[in-house]
Amino acid sequence: MLPYVVKRLAWAVVVFIAVTLSTYVLFFVIPTRPSAVRGRDITANLTQATGIHGPLYREYGTFLWRIVTFQSLGRSTTSREDVNTMLKRAAPITASLILGGVVFWMLVAIPIGLLSALRPRSLLDRAAMLFVLIGISVHPVWLGLILVYVFGYKLGLTPVGGYCDFFYAGSSEVCGGPRQWAYHLVLPWITFGMLFAALYVRMIRASVIETLHHDYVTTARAKGASEWRVIRGHVLKNAFLPVITMLGMDVGVAFAGSVFVESVFGLPGIGRLAVRSLQRQDLPPIIGIIVLVTIVILILNLIVDLLYAWFDPRVGHSPRGLDEEERAQLSSGRKPAAKPVRV
Numbered sequence: 001m002l003p004y005v006v007k008r009l010a011w012a013v014v015v016f017i018a019v020t021l022s023t024y025v026l027f028f029v030i031p032t033r034p035s036a037v038r039g040r041d042i043t044a045n046l047t048q049a050t051g052i053h054g055p056l057y058r059e060y061g062t063f064l065w066r067i068v069t070f071q072s073l074g075r076s077t078t079s080r081e082d083v084n085t086m087l088k089r090a091a092p093i094t095a096s097l098i099l100g101g102v103v104f105w106m107l108v109a110i111p112i113g114l115l116s117a118l119r120p121r122s123l124l125d126r127a128a129m130l131f132v133l134i135g136i137s138v139h140p141v142w143l144g145l146i147l148v149y150v151f152g153y154k155l156g157l158t159p160v161g162g163y164c165d166f167f168y169a170g171s172s173e174v175c176g177g178p179r180q181w182a183y184h185l186v187l188p189w190i191t192f193g194m195l196f197a198a199l200y201v202r203m204i205r206a207s208v209i210e211t212l213h214h215d216y217v218t219t220a221r222a223k224g225a226s227e228w229r230v231i232r233g234h235v236l237k238n239a240f241l242p243v244i245t246m247l248g249m250d251v252g253v254a255f256a257g258s259v260f261v262e263s264v265f266g267l268p269g270i271g272r273l274a275v276r277s278l279q280r281q282d283l284p285p286i287i288g289i290i291v292l293v294t295i296v297i298l299i300l301n302l303i304v305d306l307l308y309a310w311f312d313p314r315v316g317h318s319p320r321g322l323d324e325e326e327r328a329q330l331s332s333g334r335k336p337a338a339k340p341v342r343v
Contacts (some may be wrong), residue, residue, distance in 0.1 A: 008019040008305045012298045019294045020067060024060050027287055028052070044065025049284050050074030067291055074284040076277075083288040086273060091292065093163055094269035097261060098254050100185055101192035102247070110196040113204025118231075120209065128201055141255060144264035151187060158187050161266035192261045196250060204243060209241040241308065248304025252297035 027046065047053050051074060052062050066073055073083045118126040152160035164180040175184075211217065212235060220230045243301040259271035270289055 004309055008084045008302055012302050016298055018293065020064055020291065023062065023287060023290050024063050028059055028281060029056065030062070046283050049077050050287075064233070073288045076215050076285055077284050078282050083284045085283055086194075086286050087292055089271070089275045090270045091267060092166075093267050094255070094258050094262070094322060095273060096166070096185060097188055097192060097267065098251065098259055100182075100189040101196070101254065102251060104189045105193035105197035105200055106192070106247075107202035109204055113201040114208060116201065117205045117208035117212070125205075128205070132198045132202050135194050138194065138196060139193050140260045141264055143194060143263060144187070146245070147187045147191060148264070159184050161264075164268050188261050188267065191264070192257060194256070194299070195257070196254070199250075200224065200243065200246075203246065204239070205253075207239040208235060208244055211235045216240075244304060244307055248301050251300050252293075255293050256298075 052059050052066075054062070070084075074088065075082055093286040111133070112128050116122075116125045119125055148160050151157045162184055164175040164177070164184045166178060166181045167176060217230060217234050220234050221227075222228045225233075240342070255270070258269060259275060261267070263275065273285060274289050277283075277289075300338070
């Protein structure tokens, strides 16, 4: 297990260096045509705003050192505000949106996908497939506007936009606290999680159906194990291995989806900050957003890799620990066939 963890950490470091180097080359090295916005030269102000100058190797070293030590990446060329301060203010809002959306779509997808797989071609299964079709087809901007109009404007059950901090601000004029925080984010969570919930319903259904047809499940049933014990002890862990992998990847992709949701509900998160910075051609905040998103995605994928190895211990072992059939499958480029995970 330890060599597997070390290898994953090494790959994370390599990817981090590759992304930061590409970001440095894109913004600092590649010559661009000088352009002016509101009387200022963008390319000339970038070096001044970040304070990074000198030979190429020294510039990249300074850039990388600031990222590793969490130092300032410069100031905005429009508001003159520190980039780190802007990210610290926007990151918790986007994190609240994404984490709440993940909880929502998993709470919806797991029971619907599992019940649909256990009762294929039933009325529930057909209704689930209709939900999948609608969820995949609906754009989050359209869905968000419909939810705001119905539940916020017409029924008055939820606010039409805005954000309240999770921690109470201590002033009656500023909303805060967990209750107001969740009250303002319930519609963004539904909007954000609807697309992924539909995708995960289909994924969980297919994975559970495939696992139910494996030999070890048939053997467990033949030995007299109850249906719930078969599902809990033999199906769930094996069926959720691909779901865990996709969850780590989709949380990273979810940063792109947060742009639409934050725009609809007026949430001052990272997505809205990125759009505003692009419109103003404010490069330092864009650099900070790229670096922050890269670090978060690397950490999430590392966590998912470790969880995958915990669910399936064969992943963390070298081919020497496998039997002859599994070594033959690995040498041919195929993944070893799934075996039951005992509880």
